[in-house]
Amino acid sequence: MxxxxxxxxxxxxxxxxxxxxxxxxxxxxxxxxxxxxxxxxxxxxxxxxxxxxxxxxxxxxxxxxxxxxxxxxxxxxxxxxxxxxxxxxxxxxxxxxxxxxxxxxxxxxxxxxxxxxxxxxxxxxxxxxxxxxxxxxxxxxxxxxxxxxxxxxxxxxxxxxxxxxxxxxxxxxxxxxxxxxxxxxxxxxxxxxxxxxxxxxxxxxxxxxxxxxxxxxVASPVENIMQGKIIKFNEVSVFDTGRVKLDVVAESPEATRISINPEEILVSREKISSSARNSFKGRVIQISEEDRFVNLVVDIGEKLKVKLTKKSFNEMALTVGSEIYLTFKSSTIQIF
Amino acid sequence: MNYIQEGFITAIKLIISFDRDVYEVVFLSLKVSIIATILSSLVGIPLGFLIATKEFKGKKITITVFNTLMALPTVVVGLFVYSLISRKGPLGVLGLLFTPKAIIIGEFILATPIIIALSISAIQGMDPRVRTTAMTLGANTLQVALVIVSEARFAIFAALIAGYGRVIAELGSALMLGGNIKGYTRTMATAIGLETSKGEFGFALALGFILLIVAFSINISLQYIQQKRK
CATH class of the missing domain: 3.40.50.300 (P-loop containing nucleotide triphosphate hydrolases)
Structure with a gap:
């Protein structure tokens, strides 16, 4: 044909x-x-x-x-x-x-x-x-x-x-x-x-x-979209969604939306010390399986989707209600 | 009371014996009203479709006009057509006055606005996805139009029946334009009027029964269609 x-x-x-x-x-x-x-x-x-x-x-x-x-x-x-x-x-x-x-x-x-x-x-x-x-x-x-x-x-x-x-x-x-x-x-x-x-x-x-x-x-799938505004425009700016404040790298103070790739969010039981500028304590509110991965929805004030391997999920023994820390770099946040 | 009883008996006898005079009137009535309804639908459905689907200036007013014309008084239609086709009128030379054709013209004018107005509402009530679905399957403009009409078929058929119901029992214009000539332009409604005034109560009653049956059949068909639409 x-x-x-x-x-x-x-x-x-x-x-x-x-x-x-x-x-x-x-x-x-x-x-x-x-x-x-x-x-x-x-x-x-x-x-x-x-x-x-x-x-x-x-x-x-x-x-x-x-x-x-x-x-x-x-x-x-x-x-x-x-x-x-x-x-x-x-x-x-x-x-x-x-x-x-x-x-x-x-x-x-x-x-x-x-x-x-x-x-x-x-x-x-x-x-x-x-x-x-x-x-x-x-x-x-x-x-x-x-x-x-x-x-x-x-x-x-x-x-x-x-x-x-x-x-x-x-x-x-x-x-x-x-x-x-x-x-x-x-x-x-x-x-x-x-x-x-x-x-x-x-x-x-x-x-x-x-x-x-x-x-x-766009370059990669857009997930974890949040509305808000830049309240501090600097080398590292602050984006306020009204519920959480995130450190972002913004090129313009006009941004009204951000997104975070669920695969780039680190999950830990304890707060970890690292160069990543964003770290939030949250509670797991939803767990769903997808092939070899597990998707979590975590409430940190905003609801964030997080993706991790089944192996990590099992090792961490997570359940709905577990309290965990989410950590991600400001440079992984896409700004629109 | 006696004359009512006698009238009933005569009427039943006339119906059962297939009295020629009675059935001649019935068939003429059915013939002219069916022809008028067919002509009205040939004009009314395409026009209704165009008005419903096209955007143009004065669309709302046009729809209001057709809705209003649904209530045209039959005598006024008779008067209007009479003035056109009477010997002195602009169409007098055609010799249409007091012919079945004249009745058909009057009934056509009565039924058309009903069919147009109800077709407009039938088409406008269609799911907009009908159009896009036909388009995505490769239909051209005419094919899309045919699909829309086909999907609206129950509502459009109801429009035709409503139009037919309007003209089958119509008296005013049929009397003025047809002249109630025996064996030629005498319809059920005009005959009932005349025979009653002549005292031929049985004959009038026989026609009355048949007219009732026709009218009820129309209503039953309408209800059946409404149920099928659901």
């Missing part, structure tokens, strides 16, 4: 005079899986909607390259048929599952027999074989999401865009969708670009993780 590459150039989208997307350049190679990772308001949905031609960028745009595609207006219609978006909280037409999935094929003029085959194949991929005659309105949340993805898969698009495919669905459906993303990429060589809040899923499933924050691609 001919590869379709998407290249973002000086892409800017402004909503209500606020810049919600600003990506100077990015290139999506064909046949890969990409994930857009970031908090709400990072611009993930806006970017996917632009890639799917649902909204126009304010300036700049996306170049589509591939042997049979040029960037002419008449090619746009063909491109739309090669790029399919499954929206977050997808809508199923008020009819059967089969008619939902075959809709895109029907408007492409496919013969009935071919459609039936594609529908069956797509339903098997999402683990819903035999659901053809079910009414869309009678499906559960997870099934709706899977049928919506099957509706996209049936078209065998060159690029499949998925907006938060695993949000608000049951664990079983999540597992199936993870497999589907990998399978569609391998089997049909489809480029998959999906957005997610789940960093572990992003790394597990995709070839490349694109961390987005406030409409821009």
């Amino acid at each position: 001919e590869e379709l590459k998407l290249e973002i150039k000086e892409l800017v989208k402004i909503f209500n005079s606020k810049k919600v997307l600003d990506i100077p350049s990015y290139r999506f190679e064909g046949k890969k899986v990409y994930s857009l990772y970031g908090p709400n308001g990072a611009g993930k949905t806006t970017l996917l909607n632009i890639l799917a031609f649902l909204i126009e960028p304010t300036s700049g745009g996306v170049l589509f390259t591939g042997a049979e595609f040029r960037n002419s207006v008449e090619d746009k219609r063909n491109l739309i048929k090669e790029i399919t978006l499954v929206q977050q909280n997808p809508y199923l037409f008020n009819t059967t599952v089969e008619k939902n999935i075959s809709y895109g094929l029907r408007i492409r003029g496919m013969a009935k027999e071919g459609m039936r085959k594609r529908v069956g194949e797509a339903l098997s991929m999402v683990g819903l074989a035999g659901f053809e005659k079910r009414k869309a309105k009678e499906l559960s949340g997870g099934e709706v999401q899977r049928v919506a993805i099957a509706r996209g898969l049936a078209l065998k698009p060159k690029v499949l865009l998925l907006d938060e495919p695993t949000a608000n669905i049951d664990e079983a459906s999540k597992g199936i969708l993870e497999k589907v993303i990998a399978e569609v990429n391998k089997k049909y060589e489809t480029t998959v670009i999906f957005s997610t809040h789940n960093l572990s899923l992003a790394y597990r499933v995709s070839h490349e993780v694109i961390p987005l924050f406030e409409g821009r691609i």
Whole structure:
């Protein structure tokens, strides 16, 4: 299959005079899986909607390259048929599952027999074989999401865009969708670009993780975001969130937001003496496992996410309620 | 009291015996109102769709106008169309007055605003994701429009039934424009009026029963559709 590459150039989208997307350049190679990772308001949905031609960028745009595609207006219609978006909280037409999935094929003029085959194949991929005659309105949340993805898969698009495919669905459906993303990429060589809040899923499933924050691609995933202001601007400045004061290295006194990478926070039972300028006593309020790691949520006045290996976690014998110290360098704090 | 009893008996006899005069009137009524409703829907649904989906200056006023026109008095419509198609009127040469076509024109004017106004509200009530979903699956502008109408089908069908309900029992304009000519332009409503005044109570009652059945069927269909929408 001919590869379709998407290249973002000086892409800017402004909503209500606020810049919600600003990506100077990015290139999506064909046949890969990409994930857009970031908090709400990072611009993930806006970017996917632009890639799917649902909204126009304010300036700049996306170049589509591939042997049979040029960037002419008449090619746009063909491109739309090669790029399919499954929206977050997808809508199923008020009819059967089969008619939902075959809709895109029907408007492409496919013969009935071919459609039936594609529908069956797509339903098997999402683990819903035999659901053809079910009414869309009678499906559960997870099934709706899977049928919506099957509706996209049936078209065998060159690029499949998925907006938060695993949000608000049951664990079983999540597992199936993870497999589907990998399978569609391998089997049909489809480029998959999906957005997610789940960093572990992003790394597990995709070839490349694109961390987005406030409409821009950032160097590393932004977590532990805190609002506040610089109350002392100096060589080492002080950022006050209203609940805690942190030493930061700021280039401008205008910063209103900071973030701390959970992997760069040191956890200890006792207060440790080091060159790191930030050390806080806190209480573990939540523990969750993620592959070989354990995520803690620690309340230090602000709630911080901290990531440590299972081995360290077990050695420290931490439980919910444990009192611990969090230590991190001022230079690890990102400032926005 | 006796004449009511006799009237009932005559009416039932007329209905059971498939009396030609009765059923001629029934079929003409059904025919003109069905044609008028079809014509109204051909104009009303696309127009309702455009008004609902396009942004333009005066959109709110346009919607208000159609909502208001739903309450058009039938006699005024009769008067208006009469002035146009009477022999002295601008369309007099077409010779439409006192023909079934004239009744259809009057009923078309009555049903169209209902179908437009209810189609607007049906389309506006649609989930905005219908449009974007069709677009993401590669639909062009016309295909997107067809999907929206198809998803709003129950509400739009309800609009058609409401339009039909408005014209099937309509008296004012049918009398003025059709002239109540026996075997030609006599509808159920006009016949009931005339036969009652002539003292043919049984005949009028027979038509009254049938009209009631038609009207109730329309209401039952509407309720059935409303339930299906849920």
